[in-house]
Amino acid sequence: MLVPLSYNLRSLFVRRSASLLTIFGIAATVATVAGVLALQQGFASIYAESGREDVAVFLRPGSTYEGDSVFTRERGAYLVKGLQEAAVDEEGLPLAGIECFLAIRRFKLSGGETNVPIRGVQPATFAIRGDEIEIVEGRTFTPGTNEVIVGRRLTGRIRDCDVGDVITLNTTPCQVVGVFESGGTFDSEIWGDMDSILTALNRYGPNRVIARLADGVSLEALAARLKEDKQAPAKVLTERAYLSSQTTALSLVLKFLSGFLGLIMGIAAVFTATNTMLSAIAARTHEIGILLATGFRPVAIFLSFLFESLLLGLLGGLVGCLLTLPINGIETGTTNFQTFTEIAFAFRVTPSVLMTAVLFSLLLGLVGGMLPAWKAARLTPTQALRRG
Amino acid sequence: MGIFGLSLRNLLRHPVRSLLTALSLMVAIFLLCSLRSMVTALTAAATEASTTRLWVQSAVSLYVGMPLSYPTRIEAIDGVKEAFPFQWFGGVYQDPSNFFGQFAVDPEKLLRAYPELVWLEGSPEDFIGTRTGALVGTGLAKTFDWKVGDKIPLSGALFPHPDGVDVAWDFEVVGIYEASKASLDENTFFFHWDYFEKTLEVDRDAPVEVGAIVVSIEPTTSATRVMSEIDALYENGPQRVQTTTESEFQAQFASMFGNVPFFVSVIGGAVLAAIVLACINTMLMAAREQTHDIGIMKSLGFPDTSMFRLLLTQSFLLCGVGGAMGLGLALGSEGGMRELVSSMLPAYRILDETKILAVVLIVVIGLVAGIAPALRSSRLKCIDALSARE
Numbered sequence: 001m002l003v004p005l006s007y008n009l010r011s012l013f014v015r016r017s018a019s020l021l022t023i024f025g026i027a028a029t030v031a032t033v034a035g036v037l038a039l040q041q042g043f044a045s046i047y048a049e050s051g052r053e054d055v056a057v058f059l060r061p062g063s064t065y066e067g068d069s070v071f072t073r074e075r076g077a078y079l080v081k082g083l084q085e086a087a088v089d090e091e092g093l094p095l096a097g098i099e100c101f102l103a104i105r106r107f108k109l110s111g112g113e114t115n116v117p118i119r120g121v122q123p124a125t126f127a128i129r130g131d132e133i134e135i136v137e138g139r140t141f142t143p144g145t146n147e148v149i150v151g152r153r154l155t156g157r158i159r160d161c162d163v164g165d166v167i168t169l170n171t172t173p174c175q176v177v178g179v180f181e182s183g184g185t186f187d188s189e190i191w192g193d194m195d196s197i198l199t200a201l202n203r204y205g206p207n208r209v210i211a212r213l214a215d216g217v218s219l220e221a222l223a224a225r226l227k228e229d230k231q232a233p234a235k236v237l238t239e240r241a242y243l244s245s246q247t248t249a250l251s252l253v254l255k256f257l258s259g260f261l262g263l264i265m266g267i268a269a270v271f272t273a274t275n276t277m278l279s280a281i282a283a284r285t286h287e288i289g290i291l292l293a294t295g296f297r298p299v300a301i302f303l304s305f306l307f308e309s310l311l312l313g314l315l316g317g318l319v320g321c322l323l324t325l326p327i328n329g330i331e332t333g334t335t336n337f338q339t340f341t342e343i344a345f346a347f348r349v350t351p352s353v354l355m356t357a358v359l360f361s362l363l364l365g366l367v368g369g370m371l372p373a374w375k376a377a378r379l380t381p382t383q384a385l386r387r388g
Numbered sequence: 389m390g391i392f393g394l395s396l397r398n399l400l401r402h403p404v405r406s407l408l409t410a411l412s413l414m415v416a417i418f419l420l421c422s423l424r425s426m427v428t429a430l431t432a433a434a435t436e437a438s439t440t441r442l443w444v445q446s447a448v449s450l451y452v453g454m455p456l457s458y459p460t461r462i463e464a465i466d467g468v469k470e471a472f473p474f475q476w477f478g479g480v481y482q483d484p485s486n487f488f489g490q491f492a493v494d495p496e497k498l499l500r501a502y503p504e505l506v507w508l509e510g511s512p513e514d515f516i517g518t519r520t521g522a523l524v525g526t527g528l529a530k531t532f533d534w535k536v537g538d539k540i541p542l543s544g545a546l547f548p549h550p551d552g553v554d555v556a557w558d559f560e561v562v563g564i565y566e567a568s569k570a571s572l573d574e575n576t577f578f579f580h581w582d583y584f585e586k587t588l589e590v591d592r593d594a595p596v597e598v599g600a601i602v603v604s605i606e607p608t609t610s611a612t613r614v615m616s617e618i619d620a621l622y623e624n625g626p627q628r629v630q631t632t633t634e635s636e637f638q639a640q641f642a643s644m645f646g647n648v649p650f651f652v653s654v655i656g657g658a659v660l661a662a663i664v665l666a667c668i669n670t671m672l673m674a675a676r677e678q679t680h681d682i683g684i685m686k687s688l689g690f691p692d693t694s695m696f697r698l699l700l701t702q703s704f705l706l707c708g709v710g711g712a713m714g715l716g717l718a719l720g721s722e723g724g725m726r727e728l729v730s731s732m733l734p735a736y737r738i739l740d741e742t743k744i745l746a747v748v749l750i751v752v753i754g755l756v757a758g759i760a761p762a763l764r765s766s767r768l769k770c771i772d773a774l775s776a777r778e
Contacts, residue, residue: 028662112643268412
């Protein structure tokens with residue numbers, strides 16, 4: 001026979017100051033871990049969800065990042081022209097374009113310097129992406145001019161990123177004529193005409209080629225063909241694969257950080273839970289004696305106190321989740337040190353973050369309750385009745 | 389028995405509880421010290437920076453270089469001793485996870501500009517005389533077990549070898565150094581600018597450029613004047629430059645970590661909150677159990693202030709022991725932690741101000757945890773305390 005659960009609920013309530021202190025201690029631990037995980041989720045999702053499977057990215061062999069990749073204009077044009085695997089537009093031209101990319105120095109409105117990516121594109125980029133790029137303010141840039149448009153997440157964070165502002169590239173002033181939104185990494189970028197930007201930045205060549213693949217084209221075959229190409233060898237991968245390869249290092253660091261903090265703070269939280277349960281049991285030795293005398297088995301006593309500890313953990317976990325929820329959606333920026341550019345994103349408290357938090361809190365309760373519950377179950381009725 | 393002895397006895401009445409509380413405080417103080425030291429390590433290079441070195445970079449982008457004519461023109465400015473390229477190489481040793489900085493430099497000028505560079509093995513003459521010679525920091529030498537004479541192949545991820553993408557750049561370790569100040573990283577790999585430039589000149593789509601220029605100035609010269617003169621030199625192109633002091637140069641990398649220091653403070657706050665709650669919890673339990681004793685002592689004539697001191701002393705004793713263990717752990721693990729994070733935060737050190745902060749926090753936690761039980765005990769009426777059951 002098990003001890004009724006209401007016994008545990010009532011006793012938590014009777015010792016409410018100790019219970020509350022323990023619950024908040026666990027909550028603080030759980031909230032910290034959940035907060036770091038929410039940061040990692042927000043960061044990873046912006047890369048993972050924006051990459052497309054039907055868009056191929058062509059880089060210089062050996063480079064892992066478009067900033068390191070360089071094509072000459074001739075090689076880029078040669079690649080685009082010979083691309084039978086690309087989908088075509090109404091006029092039969094391949095949906096493929098050359099892009100240039102550079103992380104430029106910009107100043108944050110909050111002070112300090114950061115690296116903002118600037119991307120020069122050809123009209124083909126817009127044809128490839130279709131509705132993906134949406135102008136939310138102003139208009140798009142006119143090809144062949146020094147006009148630029150800025151990603152939505154730059155306005156309000158980076159200096160000179162409102163419609164009407166002027167961004168100076170080396171010595172060339174570029175007028176901001178619009179703000180665009182794509183939902184992905186592009187929202188932290190500045191876009192303009194490829195040739196104008198290359199000229200303004202005094203760069204020698206563009207950085208990558210992108211193409212929309214025709215239906216049924218095998219990326220592996222394309223990659224194999226271009227790897228061996230004599231004139232313009234290239235490394236080909238899908239946009240999704242490219243973008244997720246840019247997050248591995250930071251994601252790993254954040255997961256390590258949440259694990260490290262979880263372990264260290266978890267130890268402290270377990271100690272607190274153990275203390276609370278030990279004192280709960282010391283105060284209730286007499287009651288335990290009565291329970292044992294009325295025929296409850298030691299196993300039932302053990303489970304009862306373990307349940308009480310789990311309940312403490314669970315309550316702590318729920319409070320911790322509540323503490324974490326308000327950070328959902330808060331925008332922040334960090335440097336992705338794989339690309340050394342700043343990327344803006346929002347914290348995302350996803351169901352998996354909350355689930356991890358609750359499971360973690362239960363684990364804290366379980367470990368914290370083990371020793372006290374074991375002690376309680378080992379009491380003999382006479383011993384227990386005599387005390388307290 | 390004095391108040392102190394009685395406090396100790398009372399704490400030892402529940403050895404497991406006192407131990408667990410002290411241990412959780414130890415963990416918290418250890419975590420706070422290490423987190424704070426990581427943040428201070430981010431900015432350490434900036435605070436110990438040299439005042440006689442200036443850095444010139446493109447004003448446009450970290451990734452854009454300057455024409456090769458720049459150092460020579462800069463050397464003509466009054467007050468400038470020497471200027472030389474300091475070029476990020478970005479090569480990969482065996483695996484991309486073996487990340488460390490490699491720079492192409494002018495060997496003679498580097499040694500003159502960095503008096504904090506201390507030779508451990510090899511000699512300046514070997515470095516200057518060997519075209520493929522590399523001068524490596526003692527941190528790197530330890531990590532990869534490099535010795536003078538070792539051949540080190542680096543694959544040029546940023547600068548592919550002209551003979552092919554799969555061809556590595558070959559280097560030979562000719563010297564190992566350590567740094568007498570945090571302004572020089574002990575995990576850096578220096579090699580000859582000439583080797584770099586001459587290898588790349590062959591078959592290249594774009595001319596070789598220089599990513600950063602180190603300018604050493606006369607100690608008596610005004611850095612501000614030299615900086616504005618250099619910037620003015622290229623105001624209208626071809627590549628505008630941004631000249632900074634070494635401390636600003638280092639700070640720009642620290643500022644790229646963005647909100648990280650802020651996040652670390654938030655985490656530290658959460659750790660503190662959790663631990664204060666744990667200590668309060670323990671002290672409340674202790675005070676409740678001692679109610680009966682307090683009744684007896686009061687009836688024997690001990691004044692209220694003694695009761696106040698008794699509980700507060702227990703709190704300070706508990707937090708002091710736990711906190712001291714935490715600080716001890718942080719100091720004891722300093723070397724190990726530095727090795728653990730050396731690739732990212734080579735300047736990991738527990739500064740004196742961090743130690744002071746830890747001590748202040750321990751005292752504050754002891755006070756916060758002890759004040760409520762202490763007040764309650766001093767105000768208890770003798771009769772109520774005596775009638776309380778343990």
